[in-house]
Amino acid sequence: xxxxxxxxxxxxxxxxxxxxxxxxxxxxxxxxxxxxxxxxxxxxxxxxxxxxxxxxxxxxxxxxxxxxxxxxxxxxxxxxxxxxxxxxxxxxxxxxxxxxxxxxxxxxxxxxxxxxxxxxxxxxxxxxxxxxxxxxxxxxxxxxxxxxxxxxxxxxxxxxx
Amino acid sequence: xxxxxxxxxxxxxxxxxxxxxxxxxxxxxxxxxxxxxxxxxxxxxxxxxxxxxxxxxxxxxxxxxxxxxxxxxxxxxxxxxxxxxxxxxxxxxxxxxxxxxxxxxxxxxxxxxxxxxxxx
Numbered sequence: 001x002x003x004x005x006x007x008x009x010x011x012x013x014x015x016x017x018x019x020x021x022x023x024x025x026x027x028x029x030x031x032x033x034x035x036x037x038x039x040x041x042x043x044x045x046x047x048x049x050x051x052x053x054x055x056x057x058x059x060x061x062x063x064x065x066x067x068x069x070x071x072x073x074x075x076x077x078x079x080x081x082x083x084x085x086x087x088x089x090x091x092x093x094x095x096x097x098x099x100x101x102x103x104x105x106x107x108x109x110x111x112x113x114x115x116x117x118x119x120x121x122x123x124x125x126x127x128x129x130x131x132x133x134x135x136x137x138x139x140x141x142x143x144x145x146x147x148x149x150x151x152x153x154x155x156x157x158x159x160x161x
Numbered sequence: 162x163x164x165x166x167x168x169x170x171x172x173x174x175x176x177x178x179x180x181x182x183x184x185x186x187x188x189x190x191x192x193x194x195x196x197x198x199x200x201x202x203x204x205x206x207x208x209x210x211x212x213x214x215x216x217x218x219x220x221x222x223x224x225x226x227x228x229x230x231x232x233x234x235x236x237x238x239x240x241x242x243x244x245x246x247x248x249x250x251x252x253x254x255x256x257x258x259x260x261x262x263x264x265x266x267x268x269x270x271x272x273x274x275x276x277x278x279x280x281x
Binding site: 055059062063073076082089093096100101102104105106107108109110113116120127129132134135137138139141142143144145147151152 | 178179181182185186188189190191206212216219223224226227230231234238246249250253254257259260261262264265267268269270271272273274275276277278279281
């Protein structure tokens with residue numbers, strides 16, 4: 001029985017090379033690492049997208065904030081949406097730290113950038129921001145880049161990419 | 162003003178990510194996700210200078226980011242923060258000694274171009 005028993009659906013990486021179904025410890029370790037990587041990648045993406053969205057929503061309520069006065073920032077932080085956004089970004093921080101404890105930065109960054117695509121879509125759906133032709137092209141490029149990097153092993157000790 | 166904030170965000174984000182990655186690499190893989198073990202990891206990292214530095218720079222980037230959000234759309238602000246993709250990949254290779262394969266270079270470059278297009 002390969003581990004993990006079922007794959008989380010929300011995860012991007014379509015790994016080209018599946019670990020052979022074998023009970024050798026090294027393969028179990030690789031499969032476990034892949035599962036962890038997917039789980040935390042999904043967590044990093046979801047928390048950053050929802051956190052940024054929440055912050056953005058809150059900042060619309062707070063209004064213009066380019067100010068030398070720290071009080072303006074303190075007032076912003078007490079907006080419920082800004083507070084929720086900050087909490088979600090704390091989740092993001094811890095999830096990313098955990099992910100970086102076993103995965104390379106040059107893997108994590110591009111792969112989690114699919115979050116920009118989700119942010120753009122959230123902006124379109126909930127805030128009625130326009131997605132121009134250029135933006136659509138940008139979305140396609142990001143998706144291509146993410147797919148490319150997701151094919152590489154997340155860690156230096158993993159299989160050669 | 163917008164672009165000044167964007168530059169500040171890019172530099173601060175890069176510094177924060179690289180410091181965070183360096184500290185977590187040195188810490189090593191987190192295996193144990195039980196609450197007690199996570200608390201110990203947290204206590205250890207909360208005293209780590211590199212992590213503290215990374216969080217401090219992240220705070221700079223964060224406040225610059227919410228300042229930017231107050232004058233610009235989310236779909237301008239978020240892509241603009243990603244101006245640092247290629248820079249971070251270069252630092253990952255030469256500072257963190259990560260194996261950056263051709264696929265990773267190509268992927269990071271595609272993402273950087275895509276992100277730049279997103280802000281149009």
